[in-house]
Amino acid sequence: MxxxxxxxxxxxxxxxxxxxxxxxxxxxxxxxxxxxxxxxxxxxxxxxxxxxxxxxxxxxxxxxxxxxxxxxxxxxxxxxxxxxxxxxxxxxxGVALTFGLVIAGQMTVSMLMDHFGLFNLPIREISAGRLIGAFFLLLGVILIRKF
Structure with missing residues (x-):
């Protein structure tokens, strides 16, 4: 499922x-x-x-x-x-850069919403693994922009 x-x-x-x-x-x-x-x-x-x-x-x-x-x-x-x-x-x-930035913004706010349990959401604390994932996502946006 x-x-x-x-x-x-x-x-x-x-x-x-x-x-x-x-x-x-x-x-x-x-x-x-x-x-x-x-x-x-x-x-x-x-x-x-x-x-x-x-x-x-x-x-x-x-x-x-x-x-x-x-x-x-x-x-x-x-x-x-x-x-x-x-x-x-x-x-x-361009489509790729626009949505790369959109996804980076979504992940940033999503991780903050999870970490603080905003709007009565379950708390899921920011971890090193999540930060590394967000870093690679931002690195991907930079590479899309550059190339």
Whole structure:
């Protein structure tokens, strides 16, 4: 079962640059990265609604959002920032460097979130092995940039 999750995580990573390429093309077509991001979120919204209907996901819990802490609402804003920023950066930095930097940023913040258990996440302390892994990740970004 763990292999399925590993595969899905890899697949999710593979989808990001593909999505960025499509959004970049849409940005060129509509003339602005924010318009492309709006269209991207709109089609994603429609896809999720269709999936929820087909999967018969019960909507009776939907109103529970009223009890959510204020900071969880930032997820949508962060998603919009991410998508629109990628659309702007990808043609300027290239796909490999853009996503190398994105992954480096993700690993840095992820390790801090794990270490301090932010947002009630389980604590997983930063270890020497994790720091070495992050170092090699950053070294990879430097090599991608240089070559």
């Amino acid at each position: 763990q292999y399925i999750f590993i595969f899905l995580a890899f697949l999710c990573g593979a989808v990001f640059p593909t999505q960025a390429a499509f959004n970049g093309k849409m940005s060129t077509i509509v003339g602005h990265p924010i318009l492309a991001a709006i269209l991207s979120f709109f089609t994603g919204f429609i896809a999720l609604v269709i999936y929820a209907i087909i999967a018969q996901i019960p909507m009776n819990q939907f109103t529970a959002f009223r009890t959510a802490p204020w900071y969880v609402w930032l997820a949508g804003i962060l998603g919009a920032f991410y998508v629109s920023t990628i659309i702007v950066l990808m043609p300027r930095l």
